[in-house]
Amino acid sequence: MPPAPPKPPAYRATALTALDGTVVDVCLEADGKVRHLAGRGGGQAEAARVRAALAAPAPDGTDNRPPVAVLFGAGLGHGIVAALEAGCPAVYVLDRQAAIQEATGVRERFADEPRVVFRDDADPLAAAAAAADAARAAGFARLCLVVHPAYPRLDPDWQAGVAAGCARYEALRREIGYKKFASPKPRILLLWRPYFLYREIETALDRLDMPHERLDMGRGQRGETAVVEGLLAAVARFRPDFALTVNHLGLDREGRLTALLAEIGLPLASWFVDSPRLVLHDFAGLAGPGVMLFSYDADLADAMAEQGFAHTAWLPLATDPARFALRAPTPGHPWRAAASFVGASMNGQAAQSLARLSPALARGVAAAADAFAASPERDAGRFLAGHPATAALFVDLENSEKRLEAELALTWEATRRYRQDCVSRLLPLRPLIAGDDGWETVYPGCGTAWNRLPPLDYYDDLPLFYPQSDVSLNATSLQMKGAVNQRVFDVPAAGGFVLTDAREQLAALFTPGCEAAVYAEPGEIEALARHYLAHPAERERVSQAARERILAEHTYEHRLAKLALAMKKAFGG
CATH class of the missing domain: 3.40.50 (Rossmann fold)
Known part of the structure; x- marks a missing residue:
């Protein structure tokens, strides 16, 4: 049920004006008695009351910004002017005394002032909530409630509701206005x-x-x-x-x-x-x-x-060293393999992404995929805009969502081709491939030339799987041409050996050759894999060095400590 409409006032309001027509007071007549709106001091007292309230320090001493003024009762308008002059970001006048407003003309006088908002909601909490919303939008500024002394007697229940609504907001503001980064360890x-x-x-x-x-x-x-x-x-x-x-x-x-x-x-x-x-x-x-x-x-x-x-x-x-803990290979384990790869064939992802494009753009993206894989350009959108097979179609796409679909399609199709090329170089070693059944359509001979496991669970399976392979191949997604993925940390941490593709940022994390075994292009994979399979001591030396670096610098504890320190430096004041 909606709130009841405002009750008509039980008084008559008559404006008292100066010789120049300015309203200086309003007589309020009810039950044979006459009261005055302005009282002693008139409009000057009204303005002084608002200025004093606004100048008072915040109760908690933490916020000296100009507050949002909440005036319970418009009065003659002098308090509104004082609040504006004090720099309040907004002045909310909560007043449903229409007869007084008509006598003073105050509402019309401030009709063109965007910072002044009049509210006469039947529900006083709704009126106070509107002021609180304005204060929140001003960075959770204070609400400064100034009550005109003539108004509570006219509408005491509504005034109490307004006060309660403002107090509710102020309580929340004080609770969330605490000083950040005050403790040694951030929350x-x-x-x-x-x-x-x-x-x-x-x-x-x-x-x-x-x-x-x-x-x-x-x-x-x-x-x-x-x-x-x-x-x-x-x-x-x-x-x-x-x-x-x-x-x-x-x-x-x-x-x-x-x-x-x-x-x-x-x-x-x-x-x-x-x-x-x-x-x-x-x-x-x-x-x-x-x-x-x-x-x-x-x-x-x-x-x-x-x-x-x-x-x-x-x-x-990084890695979680408790989960990817050092383990030795288990002789005779069904996961035991000379060489392995873990990952999706990308057939489904690439096909679905291409299917979202127009046929002409899908053909262009497919034609550009190998060139993107070989290109130093790392932004798929820039590449599409400059490649002859896609430039005109890509630029003409109607919105950013369509362009993003094209970028995704290029990234996944190029990654699919690159990944399958890399894994194909392991086939002479009869590898174990853990991934979807799309691999069986890519490489015939599953079960004879190579073996497949279904997709493995990251948390439960991979910490046990990686140590079972003498060489784990890593082929990084082309959405991260310069970065490194999870596998370069997880495999050595678990006691395995990873052969990974060269990435610019790898050198900032590991010393290539000493702590990382790296191939520059897919054609090097087979020879490097055979080399490390034939030299187990060298393989163990690289893996051990990588693991020592990971435990010293590349765990999630290191990353979260760095993140927290950066946040404190940026926002700790």
Whole structure:
């Protein structure tokens, strides 16, 4: 049932004017009695009352910004002028005394002033909530409630409701307005959605003894009311120093939650372990002064800065040394193999991506895939815009979503071809391939020329699988042409040996030759694999050196400690 409409006033309002026509007071007549709106001091007293309230320090002493003024009663309008002169970002006049407003003309006088908002909702909490929304939009500014002394007696219940609504907002504001990074170890709010890396993050934070709390961001619209309320409640309860997400999971593309975090002064760390371009691309509203993006790929810092992100950093992948712990191979184990590869054939992903394009563009992307794999260009969009088979069709696409589909199709098709080329070089060694049944359509002879396992679980199977192979082949996805993937950390940590493709950023993490075995192009794979199979001591020496470097520098504890330090430097004040 909707709230009852305002009751008509039980008084008559008559304006008293000066010789120049200015309203100097209003007589309020009821039950044979006359009261005055302005009282002693008139409009000057009204303005002085507002100035004094606005000049008073914040109750908690933490916020000296101009507050949002909430005037209970418009009076003669002098208090509104005082609030505007004091620099209030907004002035909310909560007043449902239409007879007084008509006598003073105050509402018409400020009709063209955008900072002045009149509210006469039947529900006083709704009126107060509108003012609170304005304060929140102003960076969770204070609400300064100034009550005109003539109004409570006219509408005491409504005034009490307004006061309660303002007090509710102020209580929340004080709870979330705490000083960030005041403790030696930061408190981290995880904006959680199901994704593999969150488990590693939580485990690493436990080992680092960094206080953290998981906030389930739900499965629906990420800017919905329940998510917003849950976020505010978690901040008030847990008092985090910053929020942390992976790949911007849990945040809406329109930037509503990003804006909310900025309003409450909570910094956000977003660690991208897939291409930020594939997540962020051309959507607006995601950048903000309190957001720091961490990318597994150092090459993407400039691209992120171009989208307005002022704070970016390189944060490579790593390993969980407790899960990928040192193990020896088991003789006779069904997973025992001289050479192996773990990964999808990419047949399905590539075909589905190409099917989303027009037939002409799909043909062009397929024609350009090998050239993209061989090209030093790392931006799929730039490559498509410049390649003769795709340039005209790509540039003519109607929107950014269509262009992103083309970029994905090129990336997955090029990766499919590159990966299958690399794995084919192992076939003379009768490898074990763990992946989907698409491999059986790629390479005939499964069971004789090579063997296949179904896809393996990352957590339960791979820590046991990697030590069973003398040589584990790694072929990095072409969405990360300069970066390294998870396998270069996990395989040595588990006691295995990895032969990986050359990537520019690998040299900043390992010493090639000493701590990493690297092939420059697929044609080198067979010879290098045969070399390391024939020299087990050399293989063991490289794997052991890699494992020592990983335990010293490349665990998730190292990454989270670095992330927390970067957040404190950027936002710790």
